[in-house]
Amino acid sequence: MKRHSRLLIAGAALILAGNAVVLVGVAYNRSGEPEAVVELSERELFWPYNQRASVENSGLALRLRWRVGKDRQSIDTGIVLGGVTAPWLNKDKLAELGFDVSVSPQDGSATTQYEKTLQREAYVVLEFDGPAYQAVVQQRLEKVVDAQALLDRNPGQKEFIERVKTYQAQLERELHNHSRLFAVDLGPDLASLRSRYPDRASHLIIPGQVRLTLRNNQLNGYITDLSITTVNLSLHERLAIIDGAPGRPAHYSVRLAIGKRAEPWILEARAVKPAL
Amino acid sequence: MATPSKTAAQQRADRIKAYNAELLQLAQDDILTLTPEQRRAVDDYHAALLAQFTTTYDIDKTQHEKQLSWGMRIVSFLGALALAASVFFLFYQFWGHFSTTVQVVTLISAVLLSFVATVFIAVKDRSGYFARLSALVCFVCFVLNISMLGQIFNIAPSDNALILWAALAFLLAYALDIRLLLVAGIACLVAYLSARVGTWSGMYWIHFGERPENFFPAAALLFAIPHVIDHRRYTGYTATYHVCALLVLFIPVLILANYGAVSYLKFDHDVIEGAYQIAGFVLSAATIALGIRKGWGEVINTGTVFFVIFLYTKFFDWWWESMPKYLFFLIIGLTAILFLLILKRLRGYGRHPETGAMP
Numbered sequence: 096m097k098r099h100s101r102l103l104i105a106g107a108a109l110i111l112a113g114n115a116v117v118l119v120g121v122a123y124n125r126s127g128e129p130e131a132v133v134e135l136s137e138r139e140l141f142w143p144y145n146q147r148a149s150v151e152n153s154g155l156a157l158r159l160r161w162r163v164g165k166d167r168q169s170i171d172t173g174i175v176l177g178g179v180t181a182p183w184l185n186k187d188k189l190a191e192l193g194f195d196v197s198v199s200p201q202d203g204s205a206t207t208q209y210e211k212t213l214q215r216e217a218y219v220v221l222e223f224d225g226p227a228y229q230a231v232v233q234q235r236l237e238k239v240v241d242a243q244a245l246l247d248r249n250p251g252q253k254e255f256i257e258r259v260k261t262y263q264a265q266l267e268r269e270l271h272n273h274s275r276l277f278a279v280d281l282g283p284d285l286a287s288l289r290s291r292y293p294d295r296a297s298h299l300i301i302p303g304q305v306r307l308t309l310r311n312n313q314l315n316g317y318i319t320d321l322s323i324t325t326v327n328l329s330l331h332e333r334l335a336i337i338d339g340a341p342g343r344p345a346h347y348s349v350r351l352a353i354g355k356r357a358e359p360w361i362l363e364a365r366a367v368k369p370a371l
Numbered sequence: 372m373a374t375p376s377k378t379a380a381q382q383r384a385d386r387i388k389a390y391n392a393e394l395l396q397l398a399q400d401d402i403l404t405l406t407p408e409q410r411r412a413v414d415d416y417h418a419a420l421l422a423q424f425t426t427t428y429d430i431d432k433t434q435h436e437k438q439l440s441w442g443m444r445i446v447s448f449l450g451a452l453a454l455a456a457s458v459f460f461l462f463y464q465f466w467g468h469f470s471t472t473v474q475v476v477t478l479i480s481a482v483l484l485s486f487v488a489t490v491f492i493a494v495k496d497r498s499g500y501f502a503r504l505s506a507l508v509c510f511v512c513f514v515l516n517i518s519m520l521g522q523i524f525n526i527a528p529s530d531n532a533l534i535l536w537a538a539l540a541f542l543l544a545y546a547l548d549i550r551l552l553l554v555a556g557i558a559c560l561v562a563y564l565s566a567r568v569g570t571w572s573g574m575y576w577i578h579f580g581e582r583p584e585n586f587f588p589a590a591a592l593l594f595a596i597p598h599v600i601d602h603r604r605y606t607g608y609t610a611t612y613h614v615c616a617l618l619v620l621f622i623p624v625l626i627l628a629n630y631g632a633v634s635y636l637k638f639d640h641d642v643i644e645g646a647y648q649i650a651g652f653v654l655s656a657a658t659i660a661l662g663i664r665k666g667w668g669e670v671i672n673t674g675t676v677f678f679v680i681f682l683y684t685k686f687f688d689w690w691w692e693s694m695p696k697y698l699f700f701l702i703i704g705l706t707a708i709l710f711l712l713i714l715k716r717l718r719g720y721g722r723h724p725e726t727g728a729m730p
Contacts, residue, residue, distance in 0.1 A: 099490050102546045106486045109542060110513065113535040114479050117517060121524045151460065153467030156522070193573050207637050213574040213581060302527055304575050322527045329471045329523075359525050 124354035130285075131295040131353040132362065133223050139274045140326060140349050142336075155333055156325035157349070160274040163318070164227040171265075178306070183280065184316035189307055192217050192283050192316075200312045209309040214319060218357065219303040220280040220292050227277035235266040278318060281305065285357060302357050326351065326359050338366035345369065376548045377428040377499055378606035384430050387417050428497055447500040448551065454504065455511035462515060474523055478516045485509035493547050506543045506552060513539050530576045533563035550611055557593060557615045564589040572635070583623030584635050590620035610669040617658060617673040624651045625680065651681040663717060679710065 140157035162169035163179045190196050192215055198208045222228070239262045246255040276299070282288045285300055292298040302322040308315050326349075328336070336347040346369050350362040397403040405413070424430045458481065466474050486509045493502040517532045540556030543549060562579075565586045569579035579585045593616035597609040627634050628651050631643030658674030661667070683703060690699055 098546075099494050102493075102542070103487065103490050106490070106539070106542055107483060109535075109538055110479070110482050110486060110516075113513075113517065113538075114520070116531075116535075117520045117524075117526070118475075121520075121526065124524075152463045153465055154463065154522070155467055204637075207639075210632070211635065211637060213569075213572070213578050215573050216575045323525055326525055327523050330467065330469060333467075356527070358527055 120356065121358075124356040124358045125352075125360060126355065129295075129352035129354055129362075130289070130357065131299050133296060133299055133351055135223070135276070135349050135351055136367070137345070137347050138272060139223070139276045140351070142343055142347075144343070155328045157328055158325050159276075159321065159323070161221050161276040161278055161321070162231075162274055163278045164230060170231055178317040178319040179278070180315050180317050181278065184305070184318070186314050188281070189305075189314065189316045192281070192305060194307050194316075196307075196314060200309055200314050205309055205312075209307055209314065212307045214304045214306040216302055216322070217281045217283055217305045218285050218288050218300050219278050219318060219321060220282075220288055221276045221299040221301060222279045222292075223297045223299065224275040225277070225279070225297055227279050228275045231277075232266075232269055235262065235269045238262040239266050281318065299351075299353055299359075300357060301353065301359070323359060326361060328361070328364070332361050332364040335364045336366055340366070376604060376606050377430070378548065380424040380428045381430045382606065384421060384424055387421065391417075426497070428499070443498070443500050447504050448507075451504040451507035454508045458508060458512055459515055462519065466519070471523060475520065478519055482509065482512045482516045485512045489543070489547070499548070502547055503549050503551070506547055506549055510536075510540055510543060510552060510555060528577060530563050530566040533559045533566070537563065545605065548605070550607060553608060553611055554615065557612070561586065561589045561593070561615075561619055564592065581633060582635055583626050583633060586619050586623045590616050593619060610667070613667060614669050614673055617670065617677070621651070621655065621673075621677040624654065625677070625684070628681065629684065648681065648685065652678065655681060659717075675710075675714065679707075682706065 139160055141160050142157060143155070163181045164170070165182055166179045169179055186196050194212060194215065195208075198205050200209075202208075239259065242255065242259045242262045246252070246259050249255050280288065280291070281303065288300050289295075292300070304319045304322070306317050306319055308317060332349075336344050336349075338344075344366060346367040347364065348367050349364045351359050352362050353359050394403075394405070421430075462477070462481075466477075469477065485505065489502060489505040489509045492505045493499075496502050514536055517535055520526070521528070521532070537556045537559035540552045540559060544551075544553035544556055565588075566576040566579040568588050569582060569585045570576050572582075574582070593612055597612045602608045602612075624647055628644055628647040631638075631640035631647070634643045634647075636643050636646075655674045655678035659671055659678065662670030662672075662674055683706075686699070686702065686706075690702070694702075
């Protein structure tokens with residue numbers, strides 16, 4: 096009986112201590128001033144479509160959507176699929192992250208050296224509705240203007256009519272659907288990144304993973320994913336977003352905070368009535 | 372007499388049964404017959420011992436009971452898996468309807484209640500099957516507890532959860548003599564150690580499985596544990612550590628012997644594969660030799676299995692494409708016969724030449 100009493104105490108202490116460690120970590124993350132606070136919409140925090148899964152899983156997490164400028168796939172589709180590179184993710188940036196890039200890409204041993212390199216963790220700077228997004232909008236707008244000019248010179252031509260429609264649809268998606276969060280930088284240290292991007296209302300810094308590849312005798316870095324890809328929605332927040340309306344909510348706003356451990360949480364969530 | 376574990380008690384009961392059967396045979400062959408006093412003294416002693424074991428552990432006294440016990444173990448394991456899955460899906464089904472506070476309280480309460488229930492059942496249940504079932508459910512609840520807290524609070528994935536899970540698994544395994552939870556604890560510990568080793572190279576911890584060499588330090592530690600910490604009270608635990616350690620060693624070596632691209636080493640892939648193939652043969656042969664020297668049957672068997680696997684994969688690499696299939700499988704069969712002959716010889720190694728007894 097004494098043995099079982101000791102077991103009871105030891106087990107209960109272990110379970111409570113384990114939970115305490117986790118919860119104290121959460122409290123620490125949320126203590127003091129948030130590292131960043133940004134107001135995002137359904138475009139950046141996506142409500143999942145998967146209705147079948149919701150029968151077995153009543154929980155809900157919003158998926159974080161982000162893009163990289165000049166990456167054709169994420170610009171066109173609005174999301175990053177399977178890793179993304181960027182012009183600024185060059186050899187110097189990779190060296191800053193701790194990758195060994197001393198072997199020249201043209202060297203015979205470069206393939207063996209670099210194919211063995213595994214992913215490293217880094218902090219990714221996500222810019223919200225900033226110059227990177229505006230550049231993409233401008234690009235879309237210019238395409239519409241150019242296509243319209245071509246149509247004006249070739250009136251009634253089906254090919255040019257379709258082209259204008261396509262570019263207008265792309266511009267519409269860019270203005271109303273696609274994420275305005277763009278990865279613009281990354282680094283090994285949160286504090287130094289924050290000193291480079293001091294605006295906490297427009298720049299989120301979240302951990303992610305980076306890998307290195309050698310292609311066409313050139314070293315490239317890829318952001319393979321963020322460490323946190325979803326943000327849990329509590330019952331209270333879900334009800335606030337749904338606001339009594341049936342089905343999947345179309346428009347909502349979420350004030351997202353990032354804490355000391357670069358872990359996010361929702362400060363406020365609400366439904367948004369679309370502008371008429 | 373020190374209280375043995377249930378496994379040790381069962382082994383003692385089996386030896387008593389074998390002893391009685393052999394004594395009967397010796398009497399029938401007119402080799403040895405105990406005097407009535409001697410017989411009575413031994414029988415009384417064994418009867419008291421078996422009664423104590425039956426009261427304390429509900430051991431199997433007959434072959435019929437033994438066979439049923441195996442069935443009960445299997446049912447207990449499947450029942451535990453099913454209950455654990457039920458708890459898992461139950462929580463997922465309803466957690467979205469609860470506030471965050473209720474979710475956290477439910478998660479922690481589920482683990483604590485299942486743990487208290489496990490201890491209570493262990494006190495009442497002499498057979499241990501229900502305690503085992505409850506302990507498995509408790510472990511799954513704890514895994515669910517920590518991983519769900521991570522989801523609720525958007526915590527970045529961390530390998531520290533593995534150490535927590537390993538701690539509870541080991542606690543339950545050692546306290547209640549549940550080898551399945553010992554294996555679960557070992558699995559969590561191996562994953563944690565391998566992830567830590569992987570991060571030494573700067574790698575993000577979650578990718579530790581991409582470099583099989585990360586598992587080697589964990590294999591060495593596992594093998595050493597039962598020799599550093601006394602495990603004589605825990606029947607079968609030393610063998611479990613040995614087998615797990617060898618699996619954690621040989622499976623990565625086997626992978627590297629066939630796929631050098633995933634090695635840390637920066638050499639030509641063929642060179643890496645060749646080196647690990649040689650290492651595989653040498654290590655498995657050394658394992659067999661060690662097992663024979665120390666009398667560790669499980670080490671001999673595991674070493675033998677992997678030696679054969681390494682050999683057959685080499686045969687496959689050399690001859691599968693170039694040789695007629697009937698000839699290929701004939702060689703495999705003949706190699707198996709050769710192994711049988713070698714193992715038979717090794718089995719007799721060290722026996723007394725006249726009596727056949729082992730030293």
